[in-house]
Amino acid sequence: MGFKKYLARKTGVYLITFLFAVTLNWLLPRLMPGNPIEGMMAQAGTGGVNEALIEFYEKLYGLDQPLWKQFVNFWSSLFHGDLGYSILYRAPVTDIIRHALPYDIVVLLPAIALSWLVGNWLGAIAGKNKRYDRYTMPIFYFLASMPYFWFAMLLVYFVGVELGWLPYQGAYDPSTVPSFSAGFVLDFLKHWILPFLSLFVVMIGSWAIGMRNMIIYELEADYVRYLEALGGSEKLLTKHAYRNAILPQVTGLALQLGLMVAGAIATEIVFNYPGIGVLIMNAALSQDYFLLQGAFLMVVISVLLANFLIDIIYAFIDPRVRASYTEG
Amino acid sequence: MKKAIAMGLVAIFLASLFGAGYGLAAESLPRNETLYTANSAPPTNANPFTGGSVLGIDGLVFEPLFMFNFMTGELKPWLAESAKWVGDNVFEVKLRSGLKWQDGKPLTAEDVKFSYEYYEKIGLRNWGNLGLKEIKVVDDRTVQFIFEGTPNYQLWQLQMFFGWGQGALIVPKHVFENINPEDIPKMTFTGDEMKYLVGSGAYKLKEVVGQEKAILERNDDWWGVKVFGKPGPKYIVQLYVTDNNQAANMFIKGDLDVGTYYIDIVSAKQKNPKLASWLDKYPYFPPVAPVLLYFNTKHAPLDNPKVRRAIAMAINPYQIVNQGPISDLPKQVPFGPGLLTKWSDKVGIDGLISQYGWKYGDVAGAIKLLDEAGIKDTDGDGIREYNGKPLKLKFVTCAGCNDWLQAGEIIANQLKAVGIEVEIEKGDWTNFFMKSLQNGDFDLALHWSGTFQPSAYAVFNMLISKDGGANYGKYENPQVDQILQEFGKTVDENKEAQYIKQLCQIWLQDVPAVPVYMATLFYEANTEYWTNWPNEKNPYGVPIFWTNYGTWGTALALLGVKPAKAPASETTTTSSAPATTSSSGPSTSSSSESPASSTSSGGGGICGPAAVVLLAAVPLLMRRRR
Numbered sequence: 001m002g003f004k005k006y007l008a009r010k011t012g013v014y015l016i017t018f019l020f021a022v023t024l025n026w027l028l029p030r031l032m033p034g035n036p037i038e039g040m041m042a043q044a045g046t047g048g049v050n051e052a053l054i055e056f057y058e059k060l061y062g063l064d065q066p067l068w069k070q071f072v073n074f075w076s077s078l079f080h081g082d083l084g085y086s087i088l089y090r091a092p093v094t095d096i097i098r099h100a101l102p103y104d105i106v107v108l109l110p111a112i113a114l115s116w117l118v119g120n121w122l123g124a125i126a127g128k129n130k131r132y133d134r135y136t137m138p139i140f141y142f143l144a145s146m147p148y149f150w151f152a153m154l155l156v157y158f159v160g161v162e163l164g165w166l167p168y169q170g171a172y173d174p175s176t177v178p179s180f181s182a183g184f185v186l187d188f189l190k191h192w193i194l195p196f197l198s199l200f201v202v203m204i205g206s207w208a209i210g211m212r213n214m215i216i217y218e219l220e221a222d223y224v225r226y227l228e229a230l231g232g233s234e235k236l237l238t239k240h241a242y243r244n245a246i247l248p249q250v251t252g253l254a255l256q257l258g259l260m261v262a263g264a265i266a267t268e269i270v271f272n273y274p275g276i277g278v279l280i281m282n283a284a285l286s287q288d289y290f291l292l293q294g295a296f297l298m299v300v301i302s303v304l305l306a307n308f309l310i311d312i313i314y315a316f317i318d319p320r321v322r323a324s325y326t327e328g
Numbered sequence: 329m330k331k332a333i334a335m336g337l338v339a340i341f342l343a344s345l346f347g348a349g350y351g352l353a354a355e356s357l358p359r360n361e362t363l364y365t366a367n368s369a370p371p372t373n374a375n376p377f378t379g380g381s382v383l384g385i386d387g388l389v390f391e392p393l394f395m396f397n398f399m400t401g402e403l404k405p406w407l408a409e410s411a412k413w414v415g416d417n418v419f420e421v422k423l424r425s426g427l428k429w430q431d432g433k434p435l436t437a438e439d440v441k442f443s444y445e446y447y448e449k450i451g452l453r454n455w456g457n458l459g460l461k462e463i464k465v466v467d468d469r470t471v472q473f474i475f476e477g478t479p480n481y482q483l484w485q486l487q488m489f490f491g492w493g494q495g496a497l498i499v500p501k502h503v504f505e506n507i508n509p510e511d512i513p514k515m516t517f518t519g520d521e522m523k524y525l526v527g528s529g530a531y532k533l534k535e536v537v538g539q540e541k542a543i544l545e546r547n548d549d550w551w552g553v554k555v556f557g558k559p560g561p562k563y564i565v566q567l568y569v570t571d572n573n574q575a576a577n578m579f580i581k582g583d584l585d586v587g588t589y590y591i592d593i594v595s596a597k598q599k600n601p602k603l604a605s606w607l608d609k610y611p612y613f614p615p616v617a618p619v620l621l622y623f624n625t626k627h628a629p630l631d632n633p634k635v636r637r638a639i640a641m642a643i644n645p646y647q648i649v650n651q652g653p654i655s656d657l658p659k660q661v662p663f664g665p666g667l668l669t670k671w672s673d674k675v676g677i678d679g680l681i682s683q684y685g686w687k688y689g690d691v692a693g694a695i696k697l698l699d700e701a702g703i704k705d706t707d708g709d710g711i712r713e714y715n716g717k718p719l720k721l722k723f724v725t726c727a728g729c730n731d732w733l734q735a736g737e738i739i740a741n742q743l744k745a746v747g748i749e750v751e752i753e754k755g756d757w758t759n760f761f762m763k764s765l766q767n768g769d770f771d772l773a774l775h776w777s778g779t780f781q782p783s784a785y786a787v788f789n790m791l792i793s794k795d796g797g798a799n800y801g802k803y804e805n806p807q808v809d810q811i812l813q814e815f816g817k818t819v820d821e822n823k824e825a826q827y828i829k830q831l832c833q834i835w836l837q838d839v840p841a842v843p844v845y846m847a848t849l850f851y852e853a854n855t856e857y858w859t860n861w862p863n864e865k866n867p868y869g870v871p872i873f874w875t876n877y878g879t880w881g882t883a884l885a886l887l888g889v890k891p892a893k894a895p896a897s898e899t900t901t902t903s904s905a906p907a908t909t910s911s912s913g914p915s916t917s918s919s920s921e922s923p924a925s926s927t928s929s930g931g932g933g934i935c936g937p938a939a940v941v942l943l944a945a946v947p948l949l950m951r952r953r954r
Contacts, residue, residue: 034758053493056451060513091372091516099538161577169574174567175357272574274540
């Protein structure tokens with residue numbers, strides 16, 4: 001009853017947010033000074049014959065039309081599932097994103113999920129155990145404040161180039177073509193380890209710090225003191241504190257997962273890993289409206305979806321939220 | 329729990345591979361039959377008309393009538409056996425005999441006619457601008473381009489090979505006549521559309537993998553085997569590498585054979601002695617075109633040739649080459665090494681320079697000229713006054729163009745020595761820099777687009793003709809336009825030399841712009857697997873490994889490389905193919921693939937998580953004790 005209303009209201013809010021965000025995605029790149037076609041010509045380094053070519057390409061991308069018409073065209077093609085044609089890469093945007101996205105997910109999803117699990121676990125222990133806390137906190141702070149591309153570069157240099165233990169560039173060996181053979185999967189995994197590690201290790205730090213602080217706060221809370229006074233076991237205390245402390249971490253996880261489709265630009269550059277981050281960066285630099293729109297559309301959708309799911313999940317894992325809508 | 333995560337991970341890998349839609353059987357290309365190159369843009373588009381992002385579509389897969397060698401300025405007959413003007417307005421191309429498409433059908437004059445017309449139908453070319461009226465097929469091997477009036481022979485010559493907005497590749501009529509030319513601009517010619525890529529060239533596009541690489545495979549049935557010989561590499565793989573450091577690592581390890589990347593070639597050579605470039609000594613990289621210092625000839629006092637000459641004299645390119653960007657010394661004429669090799673002796677460029685030119689770094693001479701022009705330092709602050717105001721020149725450049733910024737600062741210092749103040753302003757490329765140039769809102773600027781041109785005619789036409797595409801200084805001289813008009817009516821070398829001589833003389837006397845340094849391209853080649861790379865002594869090909877320069881000489885280079893070792897019979901196609909390299913002697917550590925290192929690598933990979941687990945285990949043990 002109440003839950004349905006809650007769901008309907010949330011859905012409405014998210015829909016409006018979606019329309020607004022997508023419109024901004026369309027508008028902002030176009031407000032940037034400059035013209036992508038002229039930029040393309042300037043990069044090609046040709047003079048003279050350009051007028052005809054500029055006209056040709058502007059017509060091709062529909063950039064010769066008035067802005068309001070471009071906007072209408074954008075929405076109509078969006079509902080036909082057409083994200084347009086990239087100016088920079090000269091291929092359909094859907095193709096580009098479809099090829100790049102799996103690589104990001106393969107690296108980022110395990111890195112985020114595992115670092116969340118491990119980080120929360122380590123942080124919880126640190127929050128309870130002072131002696132352990134003293135040794136591990138500096139490490140966590142070091143990890144959390146370490147720029148992840150720097151750590152990635154260290155990995156490339158020492159593990160990849162100097163020691164030669166692991167391949168340090170690309171998603172698989174240059175001489176192979178993706179396939180389902182055992183050899184390729186093994187090769188792929190070998191190439192996956194370093195980018196994964198570079199993100200995983202660095203992410204542990206911030207999750208652990210967050211969890212540790214929350215646990216300390218919760219262990220001081222009245223309900224825990226009361227439970228302690230009643231003679232509850234240490235295990236029971238921890239269990240209750242942990243459940244409350246995990247809530248903000250869940251929100252953080254959802255946001256991280258939502259942003260996953262934006263890729264990890266620096267990691268992709270350092271490991272030359274094919275992903276969407278570098279695409280977005282290049283698209284922004286060369287004002288590739290269509291690729292930017294497409295990529296940010298993915299980001300908007302996944303962030304909203306993640307938030308939406310979290311809103312729903314919260315209703316189940318946090319009794320306070322549940323109470324607020326069933327009573328109201 | 330952990331098992332579930334592990335399972336989940338495996339599922340994600342498999343799902344993502346499925347999702348990407350790869351369905352090829354396992355294979356790995358034998359290293360010593362494969363040439364690896366790379367580009368900073370991913371291969372996404374193999375369109376032979378708009379110019380895609382796959383190296384070799386122009387030149388290796390589809391071919392032009394003539395190949396151009398940018399480093400020597402020479403046009404090499406390719407599909408055409410010969411071409412000449414048989415009348416004032418009729419250009420006749422005679423094709424070679426025995427030309428055929430990769431599907432076995434013969435390549436005839438009909439295909440040539442079709443191709444040139446098809447480019448126009450797509451909207452990419454307007455041959456009418458050049459006066460082309462009709463393309464006539466005379467017989468299977470002869471085609472005539474018929475013009476209205478007398479065409480510009482010099483500009484038409486540039487349409488024999490393919491570039492941005494210029495020329496055409498010959499495509500098969502029997503394939504493309506069924507495709508609506510309006511569909512072409514948005515076709516990528518990858519995936520299903522790859523079937524249309526029936527070229528005539530030495531290679532076929534075998535596969536484009538995602539945005540990661542393109543694989544070309546040799547066409548052993550190529551018509552050119554008899555004429556030019558069989559190309560060396562069985563496969564040419566184009567990888568996608570954005571980062572210069574990454575490329576440097578790959579060159580050092582021998583994973584890349586050739587490319588255009590800005591790497592520290594000296595230190596890379598120390599780590600991998602098999603690396604080569606264009607020159608054996610500084611600047612190592614191939615010099616290609618002079619960078620010009622433009623004067624805005626509409627702004628006083630730069631409208632005075634004497635003042636321009638004084639500035640030219642005050643500039644010292646030796647200092648720029650030594651302290652500025654990687655570069656070489658320029659000549660005073662706006663020619664790169666290619667055009668210099670071609671014309672130096674025929675025109676007598678050195679003689680012209682000593683007769684009409686100036687002396688670089690001649691501060692005393694510059695001061696004398698400025699004094700003569702009546703621009704003197706009247707208030708004694710070290711800066712000359714012009715019409716009562718201090719002579720301050722605005723130098724514009726793009727903020728990201730580090731080479732130009734460096735050179736600009738050196739030039740500013742050099743001009744200060746003769747009493748001219750230079751103010752450097754920078755901004756983004758399109759909106760600030762190019763806009764300033766087009767609107768004439770500058771005094772001085774550096775650029776090379778006018779000198780990075782295929783012919784002497786094109787250079788002067790771009791730089792000093794009234795509407796020249798790179799005449800940023802708005803230099804006007806009716807005499808130049810007249811000479812260019814005459815120049816356009818001839819393809820006779822002796823006459824050409826005559827006109828070039830006249831134009832060089834005007835250039836040197838009038839100083840519409842000053843060459844300040846010879847810009848280099850980046851080029852590194854690995855001789856471990858492939859040798860006979862083009863270099864200064866053997867410039868049979870062009871060291872530009874970018875897309876869309878295929879018919880400017882890149883294809884010639886890729887067709888000219890030879891295997892470093894005779895293709896042995898030991899090329900068993902297994903994943904450990906590079907094991908053969910161990911016999912080649914000193915420290916060729918391509919270890920990432922050898923089976924021995926792969927086992928150790930597994931250990932290395934587990935190390936990280938193991939450390940974390942260990943870290944976590946310590947407090948657990950401690951807690952038990954409590």
